[in-house]
């Protein structure tokens with residue numbers, strides 16, 4: 015038996031196959047949260063409720079218990095390195111009083127009506143599902159307790175679930191979960207109001223960080239299966255030649271040489287979708303073969319004539335000049351208080367600086383890949399996706415199949431970082447399987463495909479001006495941010511940042527400056543722009559936290575003291591008073607911008623890093639603090655620059671206040687990883703375009719951090735928090751402070767101010783060192 | 790063509806210039822060895838050939854016929870490999886895990902060659918292995934732990 019929503023089904027010893035099989039067979043539609051497009055009369059929704067299909071906390075959906083006592087818990091969010099397949103089931107198991115040794119985790123297929131929102135992005139998984147998963151576990155525990163109490167004929171108040179069994183203390187009777195499962199499954203699910211949640215002091219796993227990774231053993235033995243690893247009987251392998259310019263298309267092609275390559279089976283043209291192409295394939299010519307290598311060789315032999323379309327002239331050098339020009343003139347005002355012009359003209363001193371942050375690519379180590387098969391008008395795909403529901407939706411629409419004739423199996427993701435929120439590669443696989451009469455086809459993106467046909471981090475120029483009074487304190491602040499918007503892939507190019515982009519640290523600056531204006535002049539998009547871990551926080555934090563250090567230098571002040579003074583005394587700011595009210599989809603009252611928490615992470619990291627300590631010549635410390643994904647982070651970077659201009663990073667300290675930490679061990683690993691990624695962003699990662707084409711192709715010229723350039727010592731300092739504080743995000747907020755803290759450290763070490771990323775050879779030597787990318 | 794993979798002889802009908810990576814993954818369905826770049830730039834595809842770490846993505850299969858090929862799938866049967874795997878689990882090294890097959894193959898080869906590597910040894914042996922999740926501090930610590938476990 016099981017706890018399932020179809021209690022007429024009795025299954026002994028739930029196996030993985032039976033459980034998943036029944037899951038897709040059961041058609042119960044649960045009442046769940048509404049779509050975010052609410053009418054004007056509806057109050058705004060926040061948190062999980064603001065996301066499509068909201069949250070589900072029904073134990074019949076997430077928990078199955080076999081008569082052998084094995085507890086199977088469904089994880090409905092995608093695992094991409096953040097540890098969610100450990101952390102969320104651990105929450106259920108804790109409230110369930112399950113013995114972790116007897117818990118198995120199963121991945122949910124795409125089905126938001128059943129499981130709630132599955133968009134694994136925005137640093138939201140634990141933040142939005144901690145509470146529902148607690149209720150889910152507590153409800154299942156209550157059903158087991160009720161079943162035992164009924165069997166013993168005692169009130170439920172006299173029994174308690176303890177570590178995989180229910181105990182009646184008075185008589186010392188015990189029943190294991192396996193013995194109770196059948197009876198429990200016939201009971202009604204208790205309502206939320208009747209649930210007794212554990213007190214945090216009773217937590218077994220939550221907040222402890224002692225549970226090892228569910229997938230760890232598979233990951234270190236080669237058994238873990240990612241999207242690229244799917245193997246089906248009689249499967250064919252495909253790679254696709256895509257238009258080198260966004261919006262380009264195939265004019266003609268000659269596949270005669272390709273078809274002579276051994277093991278090539280067929281060549282198929284995929285129609286593209288002109289911009290805005292959203293999550294649809296770019297189109298091109300696919301080579302289908304009996305193995306990936308033959309497909310790659312066959313693609314090399316294709317002769318394709320392309321028409322480049324409207325973005326053929328996209329050139330990063332001239333585009334940068336255009337952004338700079340745009341940033342030097344007034345633009346759309348997105349926040350305004352006081353009178354900046356008057357305050358600037360009467361200021362004792364004015365400081366101005368411009369910062370540039372290039373396009374970047376997510377380059378997850380597993381490139382995009384998907385396998386599709388169509389049998390009897392039903393399409394099944396196996397893929398690594400952050401956006402399970404969107405994947406299912408786009409595949410069904412593009413193939414013209416009913417939504418419920420498409421199944422999306424979510425594998426492990428070999429990294430995501432936002433790239434795998436866009437399922438264009440899955441649609442490619444589905445189209446190719448359709449063209450091959452349903453034969454299973456695996457599409458693999460080579461690294462070149464990934465680097466050259468991605469959804470890139472935006473490119474931006476950030477123009478800042480400040481007026482200082484005689485004491486060096488800012489009395490006026492003007493920030494113009496110019497960057498193409500992610501919205502350009504969804505509709506006509508708005509040429510301006512969306513509220514969700516502006517809300518990432520541009521308009522919500524918490525400084526007590528009386529005259530403050532933020533403008534967003536226009537910028538056109540000429541490439542697919544997409545989410546990249548931390549998104550617009552990267553340029554906004556880089557510019558603002560660098561500029562504050564520049565102001566401190568102009569005022570002859572210590573940068574840490576100056577930053578704290580700018581933030582001012584602790585207060586809780588309603589985000590609506592600063593901006594467009596977009597606050598990472600969270601309620602402005604539940605999640606005010608708490609400058610006291612920002613101060614605390616800055617003070618903590620300064621103390622832990624021994625800010626102000628004496629360092630040898632050529633070394634320096636830099637500091638930065640930033641709020642993103644409703645979490646507060648500050649970093650101190652220690653840098654060493656030698657006489658040749660070669661840079662190394664002996665140590666980074668990071669302080670993080672994300673509210674309560676459900677799995678502190680994974681929080682630390684996320685912050686370490688974010689620090690390394692932030693260093694790579696700053697040192698070397700850059701995508702540039704020439705004649706509409708990406709100039710980089712692989713890890714030789716799109717350089718990311720390697721072990722020899724990564725900080726040698728990363729110390730993460732977690733701010734302790736009670737569990738009654740709402741949760742913050744973890745996956746992304748670690749990235750934004752790193753680049754400005756690093757560049758502030760370089761200034762402290764050398765007197766040189768870096769305003770344009772990546773740093774590369776701006777210190778006189780190449781970064782990373784030339785030998786770094788040799789194998 | 791015959792290949793010896795993890796101590797087993799495999800009969801294959803493969804193009805001689807096909808990289809070992811795709812033979813392992815697509816012909817033998819041994820997917821533990823990963824594709825990351827195809828150009829010896831990332832280390833995801835690292836295997837051992839006669840005990841030496843090799844990037845299988847640029848190794849033509851014809852050049853390894855008659856040699857002993859060892860992949861991540863056989864590391865649990867290797868004393869050093871097992872120590873490395875144990876250290877990886879104890880320190881919670883993997884995030885997404887995708888690069889870790891290659892990291893473990895490189896680390897195991899390093900420890901076999903240098904049982905007590907210093908930081909510079911680790912840099913030079915491991916800088917060909919990219920981890921986009923940024924697990925480098927833990928990789929370094931885990932190599933040292935595995936080395937320590939070997940010396941005790």
Ligand code: FES
Nearest residue numbers: 825826827832846
């Ligand atoms: S796939 Fe071989 S080194 Fe990257």
Ligand code: FES
Nearest residue numbers: 885886888920922
């Ligand atoms: S653990 Fe994800 S790439 Fe290394």
